Amino acid sequence: DAGITQSPRHKVTETGTPVTLRCHQTENHRYMYWYRQDPGHGLRLIHYSYGVKDTDKGEVSDGYSVSRSKTEDFLLTLESATSSQTSVYFCAIRKEWGRTDTQYFGPGTRLTVL
Amino acid sequence: GQQVMQIPQYQHVQEGEDFTTYCNSSTTLSNIQWYKQRPGGHPVFLIQLVKSGEVKKQKRLTFQFGEAKKNSSLHITATQTTDVGTYFCAGEDTDKLIFGTGTRLQVFP
Numbered sequence: 001d002a003g004i005t006q007s008p009r010h011k012v013t014e015t016g017t018p019v020t021l022r023c024h025q026t027e028n029h030r031y032m033y034w035y036r037q038d039p040g041h042g043l044r045l046i047h048y049s050y051g052v053k054d055t056d057k058g059e060v061s062d063g064y065s066v067s068r069s070k071t072e073d074f075l076l077t078l079e080s081a082t083s084s085q086t087s088v089y090f091c092a093i094r095k096e097w098g099r100t101d102t103q104y105f106g107p108g109t110r111l112t113v114l
Numbered sequence: 115g116q117q118v119m120q121i122p123q124y125q126h127v128q129e130g131e132d133f134t135t136y137c138n139s140s141t142t143l144s145n146i147q148w149y150k151q152r153p154g155g156h157p158v159f160l161i162q163l164v165k166s167g168e169v170k171k172q173k174r175l176t177f178q179f180g181e182a183k184k185n186s187s188l189h190i191t192a193t194q195t196t197d198v199g200t201y202f203c204a205g206e207d208t209d210k211l212i213f214g215t216g217t218r219l220q221v222f223p
Contacts, residue, residue, distance in 0.1 A: 031209065040123070042202060042215040043157065050209060058210065059115070090156060094209075102147065103204075103211060105156040 003027050004106040006091050012112045019078040021109050023091030025071075031094035032074040033103065034058075034066060036087040043090065049074055081113045116141050118205050120214030128222050133190040135217035137203035144206050146179055146186045151216075152199045193221045 003026030013019050023032060033048040035058075045058030047066040055066050063085060065077045078085055091106040117140040127133050137146065145164045149157040161170055163179035163186060170177045174197075176189045190197055200218045204211040 033210065035213075040215065042120075043213040045210055045212075048210055056209075100162050101206070102159040102162065103157075104159065108156050 004091060004093055004104060006089075006106040006109050008109060009107065010110045012114065013081050014114050015082055016080050019081050019111065019113075021076045021089055021091075021111070023074045023076070023106055025074075025093050027093070027095075028071055029093040029095060030071075032068065033092040033094070034064075034074065034076045035090045035092065036060065036085075037090060037108075038087050046076065046089075081111075083113050085111065086113045087111060116205060116207050116212050118203060118212050118214040120203055120217055122217055123215065124218050124220070126220045126222065127193050129195060130192050133193050133197070133219055135188050135201050135203075135219075137186045137188075137214050139184045139205050139212075141205075142183050144183075146183075147204045147206070147211065148177060148186075148188055149202045149204065149213075150199050151202065155199075157202060190219075193219070195221050195223055197221055 005024045007022045031050055034046040035043045037043050044060045046060055046064050047058055049055045049068040067075045089109045092103040094103055119138045121136050145162055147162045148160040150160055151157045161177050166183050167181045168179040174191045178187045198221050200216045202216045203214040
């Protein structure tokens with residue numbers, strides 16, 4: 001699936017601890033996205049990147065930061081995790097083919113904050 | 115900001131019955147995309163609709179884009195157990211997608 005991996009795949013942490021999730025792609029796509037998925041809310045965009053060191057906020061960015069120092073890696077950091085950040089996190093890349101831009105998703109990271 | 119609403123939230127059907135999910139945007143969309151997420155999996159792109167009134171078919175799945183480009187629907191004819199999952203529509207907003215809340219389909223054999 002477009003060479004996207006996420007690590008870790010599962011994580012349990014405690015409130016107040018920092019957490020970093022990693023998204024890695026092998027196809028050199030310019031755009032990368034971080035979403036969280038919660039029951040009843042669908043997929044909500046946290047942050048996205050349109051190039052190395054170029055990032056922007058999504059609709060639920062509070063409590064999250066991102067970094068992209070290399071094209072292939074997009075990191076999502078929770079500076080001080082809270083229980084409300086328990087969720088499944090998906091990374092995605094944007095693939096452009098012809099007149100269609102579609103997103104391809106990684107396998108997801110299930111994060112539990114106790 | 116742009117909002118994309120999707121109904122119903124859940125649908126349980128008997129295998130062989132039809133299924134439809136509806137997507138409505140608060141603003142006119144340049145295009146709409148549909149994704150399917152199997153239980154425990156990640157969203158997978160199904161199709162993109164661009165033109166007003168466009169209808170596309172993929173086997174038993176029929177996708178429509180409204181004339182005003184503010185709504186869309188996905189219809190599955192004669193559901194099968196392999197259709198189980200959550201179906202999301204998504205509208206494009208500059209460099210990002212705004213996803214609907216999804217419709218979870220359960221199919222009973």
